[in-house]
Amino acid sequence: MSEHPLRNIPQVVVYPTRDTAVASFYPFKGVFYFLRHPYLYPLLRARLLPAVLLSSFVLLNLFFWTFLPQVAFLAIFHKAGSAWVNGTFLVLGEGAAIVALLFEAFLVDESQVDIFDAVLVDRGYEDLVRQFRPVSEDSLNNPVRRLGKPTQASVYGPFSFRQIAEFVILLPLNFVPYAGVPLFLLLTGYRAGPLQHWRYFKMRGFDKKQRNAFARKRRFQYTWYGAIYLLLQLVPVLSMLFLLTAAASSALWAADLETQRRAHEATAVQVPDYADDPQEAA
Known part of the structure; x- marks a missing residue:
């Protein structure tokens, strides 16, 4: 007898929808985690002043020189006030691209690595981190202080020209009203x-094919x-803070994925405590 199609609904619809909703909440979990764990604050303070000054400079110039011309152009295609809304997002997107280029290329990546590693240590996955740097047993209440200097090249996220190019190419989508x-x-x-999981993939030892397969499964x-x-x-001035909390969020997600993986592997290798001898059963 064939299986009833409705029985597949949880696997096809319910579980994927649930997993997607959970994944979309991780960026906010990263913000809450960062705010609730003061051991991460020094990593923010070291970057805060240059971040605020540079973000403010970029956004003020963009809004002063480009906002009204872009709104006027959008008004050709938009009705009522949607040109102002989309124009605001367009300028914020341009600012985010510039800030990301400057911050991620020159200021943030090392801090993101430290945050990612510290969160994994805090969640009990020191073995992953020790592949790239020593983790001491001192300062047990402060995962950041437990981190030694990296013993090999450590990158949180590689510079992706393709991502930046797609970001710029897709900016005109803001011309489309509402959607x-x-x-x-x-x-x-x-x-x-x-x-955002580049470092986790490196810790797992994934090659390009394995990375793509892993990401495709969770598209x-x-x-x-x-x-x-x-x-x-796109949040003005606070984008730097959210770059750092993103490292916390991706580490939290990586830790949960690792928990699931290890639990699955432990279940797969379990051997029954007792099995009947077929000859005796006969």
Whole structure:
């Protein structure tokens, strides 16, 4: 007798929808985690002043010189006030691209690595971190202080020219009334999401084929995660803070994925305590 189609609904619809919703909440979990764990604050303070000054400089100039011309152009295609809304997101997106280029290339990556590693240590996955740096047993209440200097090249997320190019190319989607901004975030989030787990993939020893397979299996989860991550990057001045909390969120997600993986492996290798001898049973 064939299996009833309705029995597949949980596997096909319910579970994937649940997993996607959970993944999209991780960027916010990262913010809450960062705020509730003061041991991460020194990593923010070291970057705070230059971040605020540079973000403010970039956004003020963009709004002063480009906002009204872009709104005027959008008004050709938009009705009523939607040109102002989409124009605001367009300028914020341009600012986010510039800030990301400057911060991630020159200021943030080392701090993101430290945050990612510290969160994994805090969650009990020191073995992953020790592949790239020593982890001491001192300062047990402060995972950041337990981290030694990296023993090999450590990158949180590689510079992706393709991601930046897609970001710029897709910016005109903001010309589309109402639906343009969500489409822009989802399409750029498709690539941004997996890049946030670059360090986790390195810790797992994945090659390019394995990375792509892992991300493809979680395509919608990474897309929505990336979309929310990019949405937070559009918040004026605070984009630097959210770059750092993103490292915490990706580490929290990696820790949960690792918990699931190890639990699955432990279950798979379990051997029954007792098995009947077939000859005796006969």
